[in-house]
Amino acid sequence: MSYTGLAVTKNDYESVRGAADTLRLAQRTLSVLKSEQQAARAGVQAEAIEELAKRIHAQLRDTRISTSTTEAAQ
Template sequence: MQPHQYALAAGILWLLTLIVLPCLFAKARCRAYERGFADGKLAHQHTLKLQLQEARRDQEVLRAELEDTQRNCAQQLDARKARIAALKACIAELEARIMSYTGLAVTRADHDKLVVAADTLRLAQRTLTALKSEPQAARAGAQAEAIDDLAKRVHAQLRATPASAATAGAAA
């Protein structure tokens, strides 16, 4: 082969190389982009997996803290309920003590019995007056007046004392 043919073949090869090289560069660039994109996706997935594992650990820690807090709150609530029940029992006991100190010794039924006894003594007075037994009739009348006075004082005391839940049934 002649030197000019070599030069011409080298020029054609050079031109073919210049034509093919951009395609090869483009193809290599595409492959590099795809590899980089796949590697980036893989790295992103790995990062997300690590973040998810960390989030799950944090969630488990928070769940354990929540359970501890709920247990503590339940214990505190039970303790408060027990204290409230104890205080209510103490209040009821103190109210019973106060009512025993301020409560009346007589009830409405006692007042009614006094009124009936006074009426019976008046009947006895009228009967003794009809039988001409004046001293006993006078004594029965005086006792009837005394019982009426006592019944009036009991009635006044019953009206002056406010009825509470504990004594409302007894006073009524």
């Protein structure tokens, strides 16, 4: 990937998505184990990480589109 001015990459996005998936699994597991307080905490953290992943994805998509447009114009 050429330098785009972003501090994140597609691999970063995938890592964040993976962490959110793991937290969702932890939430479900803790719910089954009747650890509701910890399950709720894992759910809140998963939501926060999912929102971060959405912002990363949007930035990567916007940068890719603007880079493609700039390259086509040259």
